[in-house]
Amino acid sequence: MTTAEDQSVSGTSDAVTAGSHATEIARSGAATFRSGGGAVDQQRAAAVIGAALEGIRGAIRDQKVTYEEFDAFKRWLIGVSDTGEWPLFLDVYLEFEVEKVAAQTQDGSVGTILGPFWLDGQAQLDSPATLPMRDDEPGTPMILAGQVTGTDGKPLAGAKVDIWHTDEEGWYSGFASKPPAGNLRGVVTADAEGRYEIHTRKPAPYTIPLDGPTGQMTLAAGWSPWRPAHIHLLVSAPGHRTLTTQLFFTGDPYLGNDVASADKPELTLDPQPTGNGSEVRSDRDFVLEPE
Ligand code: MBD
Ligand code: FE
Numbered sequence: 001m002t003t004a005e006d007q008s009v010s011g012t013s014d015a016v017t018a019g020s021h022a023t024e025i026a027r028s029g030a031a032t033f034r035s036g037g038g039a040v041d042q043q044r045a046a047a048v049i050g051a052a053l054e055g056i057r058g059a060i061r062d063q064k065v066t067y068e069e070f071d072a073f074k075r076w077l078i079g080v081s082d083t084g085e086w087p088l089f090l091d092v093y094l095e096f097e098v099e100k101v102a103a104q105t106q107d108g109s110v111g112t113i114l115g116p117f118w119l120d121g122q123a124q125l126d127s128p129a130t131l132p133m134r135d136d137e138p139g140t141p142m143i144l145a146g147q148v149t150g151t152d153g154k155p156l157a158g159a160k161v162d163i164w165h166t167d168e169e170g171w172y173s174g175f176a177s178k179p180p181a182g183n184l185r186g187v188v189t190a191d192a193e194g195r196y197e198i199h200t201r202k203p204a205p206y207t208i209p210l211d212g213p214t215g216q217m218t219l220a221a222g223w224s225p226w227r228p229a230h231i232h233l234l235v236s237a238p239g240h241r242t243l244t245t246q247l248f249f250t251g252d253p254y255l256g257n258d259v260a261s262a263d264k265p266e267l268t269l270d271p272q273p274t275g276n277g278s279e280v281r282s283d284r285d286f287v288l289e290p291e
Pocket of ligand 1: 088113116262
């Protein structure tokens with residue numbers, strides 16, 4: 001496990017700064033809460049890999065792909081490796097389909113993709129908690145609060161809410177050079193009634209790095225590189241399937257046009273003023289399925 005202190009970064013390009021660290025994490029298989037492991041069945045390998053390759057061969061036939069385009073594709077793939085952007089590319093353009101398959105057999109609250117920017121080993125906090133942030137952390141103060149229960153409606157005492165999101169400029173700590181390590185990340189333990197309350201700042205919309213191959217491909221096709229502002233959450237409790245989800249904001253200009261296709265209507269917050277300065281609050285309960 002790496003600690004928040006190991007995760008300070010100093011940048012070359014935005015793409016390489018974010019990509020190299022995300023690659024390191026993906027290679028380590030750190031997201032163990034969802035890994036199965038075990039040997040690959042030969043029939044399964046042939047079926048899945050065969051279908052994927054046939055999808056690409058079909059595109060070549062249908063679009064009459066030229067040698068010039070094939071060579072550009074090769075160079076692009078090499079660039080994805082060189083910049084460490086495999087996690088970014090795969091999570092932006094493919095993970096949402098994998099999540100939809102997983103969701104077919106998941107009960108409880110609606111989930112969505114994990115993405116490439118989750119980090120292990122962040123600050124452990126008790127509810128009510130304030131996420132680690134700079135003294136002058138910019139952005140609208142925001143409270144996110146709610147209760148974690150099982151599908152039977154019973155509160156899950158000591159449930160954990162692992163939360164991470166960008167700062168007001170759209171940067172993730174640990175992957176961009178600007179925010180300090182651990183900024184706006186934490187693992188909050190709910191109280192005996194499964195209630196949690198997290199004080200943070202409202203995040204901003206996020207654009208994938210435009211100087212790397214994933215961003216360049218996106219712009220080359222004329223697609224939007226933006227994700228709506230979002231808060232990532234992993235909600236867990238002993239004996240229950242971990243919920244991977246994100247929360248979005250009503251009125252965000254990028255809702256419905258998320259480059260990662262991860263936004264869902266059920267996941268939209270409409271924070272309301274608390275009367276304490278510019279502070280806003282949203283309440284959101286989570287329901288976990290027994291394992
Ligand atoms: C993100 O912030 C993100 O959440 C995903 C899924 C992909 C790219 C950037
Ligand atoms: Fe994100």
